[in-house]
Amino acid sequence: MDYLPPRPARTLRRRRAARPALVASVLALGLGLAGCSAGGPAAPSASPSASASAAAEPAQVANLDGVSVEGRFGESPTVKFAPFTVAETQSKVLIEGSGPEVTADMAVTVHYQGLNGRTGQVFDASYANGKPTSFKLNGVIPGFSKGLVGKKQGSRVLIAMPGKDGYDSSGGIAQAGIQVGDTLVFVVDIVSVPLxxxxxxxxxxxxxxxxxxxxxxxxxxxxxxxxxxxxxxxxxxxxxxxxxxxxxxxxxxxxxxxxxxxxxxxxxxxxxxxxxxxxxxxxxxxxxxxxxxxxxxxxxxxxxxxxxxxxxxxxxxxxxxxxxxxxxxxxxxxxxxxxxxxxx
Missing domain, CATH: 3.10.50.40 (Chitinase A; domain 3)
Structure with a gap:
């Protein structure tokens, strides 16, 4: 932000706003963004699909038809899938909104759940806090931006991204159970975008x-x-x-x-x-x-x-x-x- 009227230089005291859970605990860790929380990402927890499929070898898929998502917009989803990988970031609109479209340089406010495509484990989510989170798309991992650009406010979107669009460049995120090469799966509810x-x-x-x-x-x-x-x-x-x-x-x-x-x-x-x-x-x-x-x-x-x-x-x-x-x-x-x- 280069032009918004700052405080006069002689009294300037920059304060970084607290980062939301998604940016602080997971997305930002792969990018080195400032303001990360001391507690790190939420501990991985098993999704309904994890216990049955964690031992299976992930298969590369061409689409997201094998991912089952149940639940209403704004509520924590139930996600089931067999272990899988994707070669490129894919997205699928599960619930179509009618609001304005997301663009690459805007800030978005979302609810989300993130799962590991290899294990089925949930590694982070916003729903439990009861409050959506906001961040700029050009400040998070590429797969998240690729999956949301062009989608409309009010939509629930399923995103799957390969490690290259996630955390491979950071060597994974051990405390979130994310290894190099892991496909990440997100269910994202687009709560609001700028007018x-x-x-x-x-x-x-x-x-x-x-x-x-x-x-x-x-x-x-x-x-x-x-x-x-x-x-x-x-x-x-x-x-x-x-x-x-x-x-x-x-x-x-x-x-x-x-x-x-x-x-x-x-x-x-x-x-x-x-x-x-x-x-x-x-x-x-x-x-x-x-x-x-x-x-x-x-x-x-x-x-x-x-x-x-x-x-x-x-x-x-x-x-x-x-x-x-x-x-x-x-x-x-x-x-x-x-x-x-x-x-x-």
Missing amino acids: SGPSGDKVTQPSGQPTVSGALNDPRISIPAGAAPSQLVVQPLIKGTGDKVATDSTVVVNYRGWLWDGSKQIADTYAAKMVNGQQVPAAPESGPLSDLIKGWQTALKGQPVGSRILIVVPPSQAYPDGSPDQGIPAGATLVYVVDILQVY
Whole structure:
């Protein structure tokens, strides 16, 4: 996350958000991601298929027809299969959702169960905790991303991946009972993906505030004449209906920012940008709420996903000494339009 407004450098104190069980205990171990839990992965436990088939030699299969999955979306599944391997990552939609599709660079919120294709043992799951887990697909093992990209929110997906898309490059994960060459089997319920834009009821603004016009994906600002407000202004423009931002949330947002004086644009995620001589496509950005400027922390906390928020931030809650690399002079009041697309 390179552009989301960070705290001023002189007060910056980065804190890594706690990793969910899947990332901390299993997926992250194969990638060396930060924030791993001290306890490591859940102890392997036998699935209904394990006792009958653990001694059998895994056979390579061309499809997942031999894997039986019972249970409803959002509930812990019962998975049965004879030991098997796959040469390439395969996926199968068991329950078809109707929501937006998963893309490779987004964060997803899922419930999941992971099993070893060689032994039938469950090595990790989220259902017992009663809470789904969230992570960025480009930050986990390749097979997980390959299996979910293109699938829809609300779907239950069966994934089988060979060791090369799992943990072979890490030498397996001994504490999870995963050896080099093991095929991994996941049942994944896609609980939520980021919205493509704000969604909800429009809110009437009081007079005297900056006004926003333009298309939803191209907000424009009109700043009124007169002195900038000395206090933080937080004005919902569209009121969403999703989960609310909490103190410990990571937020996924689109936003555009301007200086109050002169209306110069200083930040933007709606359009492609040049970074170090290379064009970076337009894309939402994400970051822990606790890492953002104080004005954003106060403004976004408690706001529901789907909301569009107008924020006018006085210098004391943004960059009192300025931020030259963002084109922000000392003492500048900033104006932002922020679309909250996801929290996790």
